[in-house]
Amino acid sequence: MTRLTFIAFDGTRFEVDAENGSTVMENAIRNGVPGIEAECGGACACATCHVYVDEEWTDAVGGPEVMEEDMLDFAYDVRPNSRLSCQIRVSDELDGLVVQVPERQA
Amino acid sequence: MAETARTDVLIIGAGPVGLFAVFELGLLDLKCHLLDILDRPGGQCAELYPEKPIYDIPAWPVISGQELVDRLMEQIRPFGAEFTFNRMVSGLERLDDGSFRVTTDEDEHFEAKVVVIAAGGGSFQPKRPPIPGIEAFEGTGVHYSVRRMEDFRGEDLVIVGGGDSALDWTLNLAPVARSLTLIHRRPEFRAAPDSVKKMFALRDAGKIDFAVGQVGALRGEKGQLEAAILKTPDGEREIASTRLLPFFGLTMKLGPIADWGINLHENLIPVDTEKFESSEPGIFAIGDINHYPGKLKLILSGFHEAALTAQAAKRIVHPDEKVVFQYTTSSTKLQKKLGVA
Ligand SMILES: Cc1cc2nc3c(=O)[nH]c(=O)nc-3n(C[C@H](O)[C@H](O)[C@H](O)COP(=O)(O)OP(=O)(O)OC[C@H]3O[C@@H](n4cnc5c(N)ncnc54)[C@H](O)[C@@H]3O)c2cc1C
Numbered sequence A: 001m002t003r004l005t006f007i008a009f010d011g012t013r014f015e016v017d018a019e020n021g022s023t024v025m026e027n028a029i030r031n032g033v034p035g036i037e038a039e040c041g042g043a044c045a046c047a048t049c050h051v052y053v054d055e056e057w058t059d060a061v062g063g064p065e066v067m068e069e070d071m072l073d074f075a076y077d078v079r080p081n082s083r084l085s086c087q088i089r090v091s092d093e094l095d096g097l098v099v100q101v102p103e104r105q106a
Numbered sequence B: 001m002a003e004t005a006r007t008d009v010l011i012i013g014a015g016p017v018g019l020f021a022v023f024e025l026g027l028l029d030l031k032c033h034l035l036d037i038l039d040r041p042g043g044q045c046a047e048l049y050p051e052k053p054i055y056d057i058p059a060w061p062v063i064s065g066q067e068l069v070d071r072l073m074e075q076i077r078p079f080g081a082e083f084t085f086n087r088m089v090s091g092l093e094r095l096d097d098g099s100f101r102v103t104t105d106e107d108e109h110f111e112a113k114v115v116v117i118a119a120g121g122g123s124f125q126p127k128r129p130p131i132p133g134i135e136a137f138e139g140t141g142v143h144y145s146v147r148r149m150e151d152f153r154g155e156d157l158v159i160v161g162g163g164d165s166a167l168d169w170t171l172n173l174a175p176v177a178r179s180l181t182l183i184h185r186r187p188e189f190r191a192a193p194d195s196v197k198k199m200f201a202l203r204d205a206g207k208i209d210f211a212v213g214q215v216g217a218l219r220g221e222k223g224q225l226e227a228a229i230l231k232t233p234d235g236e237r238e239i240a241s242t243r244l245l246p247f248f249g250l251t252m253k254l255g256p257i258a259d260w261g262i263n264l265h266e267n268l269i270p271v272d273t274e275k276f277e278s279s280e281p282g283i284f285a286i287g288d289i290n291h292y293p294g295k296l297k298l299i300l301s302g303f304h305e306a307a308l309t310a311q312a313a314k315r316i317v318h319p320d321e322k323v324v325f326q327y328t329t330s331s332t333k334l335q336k337k338l339g340v341a
C-alpha cells in the first residue's frame, strides 16, 4: 500500500492508502476528495482531474505525455507542476506523494 | 425559409446509438433523418475519443472511436438516411394528427410520426474558459464561434487556444481584424502542422502577435471589452482586445431537451425496457440519454435499445403491416434491403 495525500482547495487534507497500479484520480474519487470531477472516467479526455503535484514530488512523478499536455490546454490555471491525476499511476516510488486540488476544474 | 421535410423517423443525435438505429429501422423499411449539432457523425466517439481504443464492442477485440463510427456509417449506407449537421434541435412538438414537428436553431422544420432521441450526454457546446467574469462579456465582446467574419472587421481581436479552430480562425481573421493576438499556454499546438507554419509566418511578417500564457482576467465596462490580461510565469500584461474568441473544445450540455414536455429524471429520460419509449407516446429515447433500472451507459446497451425501439416504431408508422421476425443471415428480403441479395 502506498500513502497519498490530497490537499483540497480549502486546505483540508485527505490521507489515503492507495493500491499500486491504480491511478491517483481513482483514489481521489473513491475517497470523495472534493474538486476532482473526472468526467471521462480516466480516459484523458476531459481535464477535470487536474492537480498540482507538490514541488518535492515533481521529479518522482515526472511530466505529462503528449496526449496529456494536449488535454491540459483545457484545464484552468495550469502551472509547471500541473498533471491530470488519471494519468499518474501509483507505485512504491510514490509513497508519501502529496498533490493539491486546484480552485476549480475546467 | 426551407419547407418542411418529412420522413418516417427523426433521430435527434448522430452518435453511435443514433447511427445504429438507422440500421434497425431500415431493416423494417423505415426512413430516417438524423440531426446533430456537431459537423459530423459519431457523437462522443468522434468528438471526445476518436483515437482511443474501445475493448467492449462485441466481436471487435479492439476498435478506435473513429473506426467504430466509420464502420457504422458503412453498415447503414444501404438505407440512405439523411443527415443535417451543425444544427441544434431546439423544439419538439406534437401536431394535431399525432405526428411530431422538430425545429432547429436555424428555424428549419422536420416532421415524422416517430421521434427517437439519441442525444447521449446532451448537445455538444463550446466550453466556457474559466476566466472570472467572462459571462458579462458574452455576446458583446466574447464569442465562441464565428458566424460572420465581417463582425470582426476593424476589431482588436484576441484568439485563445491551441487547436485547429483557434489556428484556422487566426489565419482567416488576420486580414479583417485591426490587430490580432493568438494566446496559447505553450508554444506547441494540437493543430494541423501546416496551419501552425502559416500562423508563425504571419507573426514573423508582423501581421499578428503570438503570446504564450493564459488569459487570467478581462477588463472592460458594461459588456464592452477593452483588454485581456495575459498571465505568464514572468508576470501579467494587458493586451488590447475588443473581441475575444476562446476555443477550448466542446462539452456536453442537456440543452433544450428539458423544454419538450417529456418527463426527466436527473437530466435523463426515463423509459420502459420493452420499447424504450418516454412518457410521451411516439417519442423514444435510446443510448446514454435514457434511464431505466439497471441502465449501463455502454455503446452495446444502446445498440440493443435501438433494435427494440425499431420494432415499436414500425407499429406506429405502419400499423397495418405484420412484423415477421427474421435473421439477416437467412432472409432474402432483408438481404435485398441491404443490397447483398
Ligand atoms: C473517454 C470515453 C471513453 C468511453 N469508452 C467507452 C467504452 O470503452 N465502451 C463503451 O461501451 N462506451 C464507452 N464510452 C461511452 C460511449 O461513448 C457512450 O455510451 C456513447 O457515445 C453513447 O452514444 P449515444 O449515441 O447515446 O450518444 P452520444 O455519443 O453522446 O451522441 C449524442 C449526440 O447527440 C447530439 N445532440 C444532443 N442533443 C442535441 C440537440 N438538442 N440538437 C442536436 N444534437 C444534439 C450530440 O451533439 C451528440 O453528437 C466512453 C465515453 C468516453 C467519454
Ligand code: FES
Residues within 6 Å of the ligand: A025, A037, A038, A039, A040, A041, A042, A043, A044, A045, A046, A047, A048, A049, A071, A084, A085, A086, A087
Ligand atoms: S479523468 Fe478525464 S482527463 Fe482525467
